[in-house]
Amino acid sequence: MIKACLRKDDYVSSTYRDHVHALSKGVSARKVMAELFGKKTGVCRGQGGSMHMFDKENGLLGGYAFIGEGIPVGLGAAFSCAYRRRVLGEEDCDSVAVNFFGDGTCNVGQFYESLNMASLYKLPCIFVVENNKWAIGMSHARATGSSFGDQEPHIYKKGNAFGMPGVHVDGMDVLKVREVAMEAIARARRGEGPTLIECETYRFRGHSLADPDELRSKEEKEHYQKRDPIPHLKDYMLKNGIATEEEINAIEKDVLAEVDDAVEFADESPKPDMSQLLENVFADPKGFGIAPDGRYRYEHPGFTSGTADIS
Ligand SMILES: Cc1ncc(C[n+]2csc(CCOP(=O)(O)OP(=O)(O)O)c2C)c(N)n1
Ligand SMILES: [Mg+2]
Numbered sequence: 001m002i003k004a005c006l007r008k009d010d011y012v013s014s015t016y017r018d019h020v021h022a023l024s025k026g027v028s029a030r031k032v033m034a035e036l037f038g039k040k041t042g043v044c045r046g047q048g049g050s051m052h053m054f055d056k057e058n059g060l061l062g063g064y065a066f067i068g069e070g071i072p073v074g075l076g077a078a079f080s081c082a083y084r085r086r087v088l089g090e091e092d093c094d095s096v097a098v099n100f101f102g103d104g105t106c107n108v109g110q111f112y113e114s115l116n117m118a119s120l121y122k123l124p125c126i127f128v129v130e131n132n133k134w135a136i137g138m139s140h141a142r143a144t145g146s147s148f149g150d151q152e153p154h155i156y157k158k159g160n161a162f163g164m165p166g167v168h169v170d171g172m173d174v175l176k177v178r179e180v181a182m183e184a185i186a187r188a189r190r191g192e193g194p195t196l197i198e199c200e201t202y203r204f205r206g207h208s209l210a211d212p213d214e215l216r217s218k219e220e221k222e223h224y225q226k227r228d229p230i231p232h233l234k235d236y237m238l239k240n241g242i243a244t245e246e247e248i249n250a251i252e253k254d255v256l257a258e259v260d261d262a263v264e265f266a267d268e269s270p271k272p273d274m275s276q277l278l279e280n281v282f283a284d285p286k287g288f289g290i291a292p293d294g295r296y297r298y299e300h301p302g303f304t305s306g307t308a309d310i311s
Helices: 019-024 029-036 070-086 109-120 157-161 174-189 218-225 229-239 245-268
Strands: 011-013 097-102 125-131 166-170 195-200 295-297 307-309
Touching: 011 070, 019 029, 029 245, 070 097, 070 109, 070 125, 109 125, 125 174, 157 166, 157 195, 166 174, 174 195, 174 229, 229 245
Parallel strands: 011 097, 097 125, 125 195, 166 195
Antiparallel strands: 295 307
16 A cells, blocks of 8 residues: 555665565566566566565665565665755655664664664654564564563564654555555655554464474454455445445456466466576676576686586
């Protein structure tokens, strides 16, 4: 929902939960699916995979498997926008950067360093914590120090410590999230600085296939499942005459058809060429490429020129 409030020239950084961020920032379902399949037609030509989607064209600064890594990258994008506007005099440069991450990531040092810089330089940066209460099997309440007595620690309150607004929002309420996001984005565009948004949410399944999900209570899961934002939004739209049941069914059908098409496209796409293997690995790839015939060329000062068969 937050990304629906952004422009194409805004930036987004993410964690390993980057599939939805890629899709909602404008990357096609075909390119996302092909990336998941490791195919040449993927958004990173099959070299990024599930957790490392990146797309310059749509301002997607990347998924990052290491939690917290995307935050300073997003901050850097916000810094460059502020620099272009304030120092280089590009008055129409009012892009913003939105960084998404989880509650567990708020105990990583880069989070605090980035809050500090964003506040110090009044950067057009928005920090969005998707607080689903758990970091794999570690509960937020157990992992995070709090000065609020026996209450759960509140991440949004950390914003104030750095001199920026901290807002708590019900992450299961699409329209409330939209309202908070629009305000934070407008504030950043006006040059008034960053906002920290804590969206309280939940994941309905284990962290990954490797998580047996035995630690979260049945009651807690049921509490949040009842508040699933998608059926709630559907109800709201029907009750308020925003869409009819037929229109919503048609949207659902279109989405399923798009997913089927993406799977078919990814399935039929070619694998990356062998020559891609070392591309984008070194800053100066000259001499480190793998020849299309699968032979490794080492033509670099300091190396004896020649070839070696690596197959
Ligand atoms: C720097 C780093 N340390 C540890 C991990 C292992 N790890 C993978 S996911 C995860 C939990 C992250 O939880 P949270 O930030 O709350 O995100 P969520 O999955 O709940 O959205 C951890 C610790 C990692 N990926 N990166
Ligand atoms: Mg979490």
